[in-house]
Amino acid sequence: MNRTRTGIPGLDKLLEGGFPEASTILLAGPPGTGKTIFGLQFLYNGIVDNGEPGVLIQLGEFPKSLYWYAEEFAWDFSELQKQKSLSIYSFDPKDYYSFAPKTLKSQVLDKLQKLIETLKVKRLVVDSITPLRPSISDEYEYETTLHYMINFFKEMNLTALLVADEEKRERYSTEAHIVDGVLHIDFEKNADEKQWDKKLRIEKMEATNFPMAWYPVNINTRVGISVRPFT
Ligand SMILES: Nc1ncnc2c1ncn2[C@@H]1O[C@H](COP(=O)(O)OP(=O)(O)OP(=O)(O)O)[C@@H](O)[C@H]1O
Ligand SMILES: [Mg+2]
Numbered sequence: 001m002n003r004t005r006t007g008i009p010g011l012d013k014l015l016e017g018g019f020p021e022a023s024t025i026l027l028a029g030p031p032g033t034g035k036t037i038f039g040l041q042f043l044y045n046g047i048v049d050n051g052e053p054g055v056l057i058q059l060g061e062f063p064k065s066l067y068w069y070a071e072e073f074a075w076d077f078s079e080l081q082k083q084k085s086l087s088i089y090s091f092d093p094k095d096y097y098s099f100a101p102k103t104l105k106s107q108v109l110d111k112l113q114k115l116i117e118t119l120k121v122k123r124l125v126v127d128s129i130t131p132l133r134p135s136i137s138d139e140y141e142y143e144t145t146l147h148y149m150i151n152f153f154k155e156m157n158l159t160a161l162l163v164a165d166e167e168k169r170e171r172y173s174t175e176a177h178i179v180d181g182v183l184h185i186d187f188e189k190n191a192d193e194k195q196w197d198k199k200l201r202i203e204k205m206e207a208t209n210f211p212m213a214w215y216p217v218n219i220n221t222r223v224g225i226s227v228r229p230f231t
Contacts (some may be wrong), residue, residue: 016184
């Protein structure tokens with residue numbers, strides 16, 4: 001099986017080389033755990049290290065904040081956009097209804113398909129899927145939207161990362177069932193109880209023999225996010 005390397009230091013080793021190609025992965029965690037950084041780094045590494053163009057779909061993240069991250073971690077997104085290896089779609093809250101099953105294809109997927117085929121896109125990140133549920137009338141329609149989206153990603157042979165904000169919506173059990181893999185980032189009080197550390201766990205990954213453990217996570221200026229193996 002082909003693997004899509006995340007390029008996140010420490011993570012690919014735990015995933016037998018990376019996410020299964022054309023899989024859809026849910027990345028869930030509370031605010032401030034590094035989900036956006038993870039997603040951007042996944043796209044950046046894809047383009048720079050693997051020559052795999054990417055698409056970022058922003059829902060509920062302010063488009064401008066992307067350039068703060070670019071500066072902090074030295075990811076030149078403007079240049080990648082100019083080269084057309086990175087494409088960004090920012091949806092305004094008034095347009096979230098486009099993701100309802102009735103309009104998803106005509107208003108979102110058809111446009112994406114053109115772009116994906118023209119630019120040979122391989123990776124896609126949705127940051128985040130959380131605003132979608134309240135914008136779609138009921139749970140059944142929401143599940144249908146997720147199914148349509150994931151089927152579309154697979155047809156397009158994309159490896160996709162869906163960011164999910166915990167706290168606003170605590171359990172992502174519906175989503176976790178539908179996707180091929182689940183990563184969870186969380187906070188933990190360290191041993192002296194004075195500081196919060198970040199940790200990551202792989203909860204599900206199709207076709208992968210992964211360790212069932214929490215791993216310490218670091219975020220550093222210029223480096224980005226990394227996962228530390230136990231020593
Ligand atoms: N230079 C840095 N050094 C260390 N930690 C940093 C640095 N920059 C950001 N962080 C950490 O990253 C966090 C922000 O990461 P990010 O924006 O990816 O979080 P998020 O999970 O997407 O949050 P939200 O759910 O609010 O969107 C900060 O709260 C901080 O803990
Ligand atoms: Mg975020």
